[in-house]
Amino acid sequence: xxxxxxxxxxxxxxxxxxxxxVRRVIVGQDDVVRGVLICILASRHALLEGVPGLxxxxxIRTLADALDLKFxxxxxxxxxxxxxxxxxxxxxxxxxxxxxxxxxxxGPVFANLVLADxxxxxxxxxxSALLEAxxxxxxxxxxxxxxxxxxxxxxxxxxxxxxxxxxxxxxAQLDRFMFKVNVSxxxxxxxxxxxDRTTGVESPEAAKVADGAQVMEMGRLALNTPVASxxxxxxxxxxxxxxxxxxxxxxxxxxxxxYGASPRGAQSLILGAKCNALLEGRFNVSFEDVAAVxxxxxxxxxxxxxxxLAEGVSADAVIADAVKATPKTR
Amino acid sequence: xxxxxxxxxxxxxxxxxxxxxRRDRVRQSVFWAPRxxxxxxxxxxxxxxxARFRPFLLPETIAAITLALVAAGMLASLxxxxxxxxxxxxxxxxxxxxxxLNERVSTALExxxxxxxxxxxxxxxxxxxxxxxxxxxxxxxxxPLRAGPVELLALLASSAALVLLLVLPNPQSDAVALEAxxxxxxxxxxxxxxxxxxxxxxxxxxxxxxxxxxxxxxLQTLDASAQSLNDPNVSPEEAFAALGxxxxxxxxxxxxxxxxxxxxxxxxxxxxxxxxxxxxxGEGSNLSDVERMLRQMEMMRQLAEQMGGQPxxxxxxxxxxxxxxxxxxGDPTLQQAGDAMQQAAGAMQQGDQSGAQQSLxxxxxxxxxxxxxxQGQQQAQQNAQQGAQQxxxxxxxxxxAQQxxxxxxxxxxxxxxxxxxxxxxxAGQQGQNQQQGRGEGQSQGQSGxxxxxxxxxxxxxxxxxxxxxxxxxxxxxxxxxxxxAVRSQGAGAGDNAGGEALASQGSGPIEANNNPDGVxxxxxxxxxxxxxxxxxxxxxxxxxxxxxxxxxxxxGEFGPNxxxxxxxxxxxxxxxxANAASQNLDTGYVPLSLRDIxxxxxxSLEPRx
Numbered sequence: 001x002x003x004x005x006x007x008x009x010x011x012x013x014x015x016x017x018x019x020x021x022v023r024r025v026i027v028g029q030d031d032v033v034r035g036v037l038i039c040i041l042a043s044r045h046a047l048l049e050g051v052p053g054l055x056x057x058x059x060i061r062t063l064a065d066a067l068d069l070k071f072x073x074x075x076x077x078x079x080x081x082x083x084x085x086x087x088x089x090x091x092x093x094x095x096x097x098x099x100x101x102x103x104x105x106x107g108p109v110f111a112n113l114v115l116a117d118x119x120x121x122x123x124x125x126x127x128s129a130l131l132e133a134x135x136x137x138x139x140x141x142x143x144x145x146x147x148x149x150x151x152x153x154x155x156x157x158x159x160x161x162x163x164x165x166x167x168x169x170x171x172a173q174l175d176r177f178m179f180k181v182n183v184s185x186x187x188x189x190x191x192x193x194x195x196d197r198t199t200g201v202e203s204p205e206a207a208k209v210a211d212g213a214q215v216m217e218m219g220r221l222a223l224n225t226p227v228a229s230x231x232x233x234x235x236x237x238x239x240x241x242x243x244x245x246x247x248x249x250x251x252x253x254x255x256x257x258x259y260g261a262s263p264r265g266a267q268s269l270i271l272g273a274k275c276n277a278l279l280e281g282r283f284n285v286s287f288e289d290v291a292a293v294x295x296x297x298x299x300x301x302x303x304x305x306x307x308x309l310a311e312g313v314s315a316d317a318v319i320a321d322a323v324k325a326t327p328k329t330r
Numbered sequence: 331x332x333x334x335x336x337x338x339x340x341x342x343x344x345x346x347x348x349x350x351x352r353r354d355r356v357r358q359s360v361f362w363a364p365r366x367x368x369x370x371x372x373x374x375x376x377x378x379x380x381a382r383f384r385p386f387l388l389p390e391t392i393a394a395i396t397l398a399l400v401a402a403g404m405l406a407s408l409x410x411x412x413x414x415x416x417x418x419x420x421x422x423x424x425x426x427x428x429x430x431l432n433e434r435v436s437t438a439l440e441x442x443x444x445x446x447x448x449x450x451x452x453x454x455x456x457x458x459x460x461x462x463x464x465x466x467x468x469x470x471x472x473x474p475l476r477a478g479p480v481e482l483l484a485l486l487a488s489s490a491a492l493v494l495l496l497v498l499p500n501p502q503s504d505a506v507a508l509e510a511x512x513x514x515x516x517x518x519x520x521x522x523x524x525x526x527x528x529x530x531x532x533x534x535x536x537x538x539x540x541x542x543x544x545x546x547x548x549l550q551t552l553d554a555s556a557q558s559l560n561d562p563n564v565s566p567e568e569a570f571a572a573l574g575x576x577x578x579x580x581x582x583x584x585x586x587x588x589x590x591x592x593x594x595x596x597x598x599x600x601x602x603x604x605x606x607x608x609x610x611x612g613e614g615s616n617l618s619d620v621e622r623m624l625r626q627m628e629m630m631r632q633l634a635e636q637m638g639g640q641p642x643x644x645x646x647x648x649x650x651x652x653x654x655x656x657x658x659x660g661d662p663t664l665q666q667a668g669d670a671m672q673q674a675a676g677a678m679q680q681g682d683q684s685g686a687q688q689s690l691x692x693x694x695x696x697x698x699x700x701x702x703x704x705q706g707q708q709q710a711q712q713n714a715q716q717g718a719q720q721x722x723x724x725x726x727x728x729x730x731a732q733q734x735x736x737x738x739x740x741x742x743x744x745x746x747x748x749x750x751x752x753x754x755x756x757a758g759q760q761g762q763n764q765q766q767g768r769g770e771g772q773s774q775g776q777s778g779x780x781x782x783x784x785x786x787x788x789x790x791x792x793x794x795x796x797x798x799x800x801x802x803x804x805x806x807x808x809x810x811x812x813x814x815a816v817r818s819q820g821a822g823a824g825d826n827a828g829g830e831a832l833a834s835q836g837s838g839p840i841e842a843n844n845n846p847d848g849v850x851x852x853x854x855x856x857x858x859x860x861x862x863x864x865x866x867x868x869x870x871x872x873x874x875x876x877x878x879x880x881x882x883x884x885x886g887e888f889g890p891n892x893x894x895x896x897x898x899x900x901x902x903x904x905x906x907x908a909n910a911a912s913q914n915l916d917t918g919y920v921p922l923s924l925r926d927i928x929x930x931x932x933x934s935l936e937p938r939x
Binding site (some may be wrong): 007008221224225226227228229230231282283284285287288289328329 | 427433446448455
């Protein structure tokens, strides 16, 4: 199936179907669903952060069900080894039984949709095992490189509260996630609906509405969404304004940010805005698209300084200030 | 087909954006018009307020300035709004934000311009989406033609305030109008003076009786005066000074010529006296000295011929004395005649009949030539005197206009009452009459010293009707210079006529050691002569005439004045005279050492009531 084979109508239909199927299982969390879907359409990775029990794992599993993708879940623990993720060579009898041969046993990373649950509980060594897979979409073991079958997404979760015995992700690894999606506690109505939906005899399940190939084609189409030059300049100015040394940086950035977003953050903004525009039924990227994806794209890329950490200033507040302070035209 | 569609979309989108842009410029014009007009109105209100507290500008002028500023402000705002170059792409970006179009139009224009690219289907859908969305925009709703209410209120308030300030009676308006009229009169007088100087220059350049040296001196002075008067920024004082310099130059030339003529006349009188025994019988007393001498010499030549070479006793000696008198004159022609007469006397004494006849003929020829020269010099002297008079008349006109203006200003500053303007004008008119009288006296003084005294009496009679003693003394001064000095002093000089100081100083020649330091001799300008000439340096006492204690100041309308008495109350004319003196003190033409004397003089004359 080529890019031309999927029309804009098909894209809109598939996107609406995916979101509809997810919402059959997941109550509320529209922004979370939209954020994760954007990451999937852009063939990038997402990091979901929230306290336990908010449905992070359920959301990812439901997405996997709706997209008919090969799904694997890795529950990160402190004693987990890299081979537990990537796989390893094992010795087994040859077919004639006369010799022993070495055979690669793929790990759980060899899937289309990988759920890295509580990724911050693994040691950095194990966490880094995902680096190559996330960046290069390959796995190298014993001098052999194995390509991961596209599409490949890593959707990781982490718990922000239980910090004891955890290993926070280093900035380099955080930067590989396109979005960091905050999963908030549901509202009263949403909670009631969750209770109704999950405490009965039957649990809703998502139907498969798209396969991997369609997802990839949707992603390619989304990446073709035109971006006006002044919108691109706005994104660049916005990212620069997250750096405290920039002249136009807003006061919160100057006061509480130690280091701003990377160029990869700007890329994530454009990619996310493109997908968001198409999901909104538009065929061009607007400032609103950029503003909509800015928190998810930038919040894990801002390094707060000591004052910001001590004051408890959230990255979202800083980003909102930067969005507000950045002029849309020169 | 696709290209046609793209072209259509582009034309449609560009047309829509242009329409929005025009609407936006109209909206900005309406919005900024009151703001652009406000500064001009504010300036107008400030000017109108200032004009209410002091003579500043006429209401018409303020209105014109305000209108000009308002128009300039609005034109500037319109120029900025309509001439500002804004590309359609920039306009589209702005309208995307303004109309909430989510960058549809600007993205479409960039796609059409090839600035950005995407796959054709997506581009076509985007363009179609942008076109449809743009057509749904209602510019009249999004860009209403409204001015800010605050600006409108400020505009109305400023306009109302300005109209009130301009329409309501302004006590300063009459003063401003009068000042403007007087300034125009002064300027007109300066222009007339410049014309007079131009005419004088032409006359001097064409005068054949003037010597080259005198002509050059007069032309230089007149050129300098003409330059000053033609200067557009010349002040009345500078114009007056330039005219005064011209008048002085003419007068000096005239005096020099008069002196030369006097010397020649005296020499010929002495020579004629020496030859009185040889006057022909029945000679008329109305002959001039030259004619008389020519007849005497003719008589002597006939006697010598009749006596056959034996001259009549005393003839040679008389001829010798007459020749010596003529030789001592400064005129070369007369000297030549004197030398010839002395040679004739020597020839007679030696019995050289033919030599004596030849010398007598030479002397007669030289005398005839001297007679012609004397007539030319008299004509040149009269021309110079006439030039001085013309310059003086121009200065008088200028002075009259300036005095009228100063009298009005002084009245405004001191009394500020409209009712006194007529009286002040009356005083100015009287001063004008006095100056004209002095001009006549000057012209009469040219013909002889005896007439100068008469003109002085005429001046005194016109001014105060007193002080004949002083006027006769003044008549002994060089007439033209004295007259010029009195005129340059203005109306204030008229009071000097009654002072005893003038009587004590009324002597003719300048005495030795007349410098203020008591050493040496100095030639003073005649304007200061009454205080200096003839008096002892440093010891001069000036006794000023005081008004009597019981003197009644009469005001009001006056009927015919058959007795020639002063009909204007003293306290009314004093201020204009004092102002004239003060102005001359300020212009710097009065030496520092003498200014206190002038000030004290007018202080002593100040009316007591």
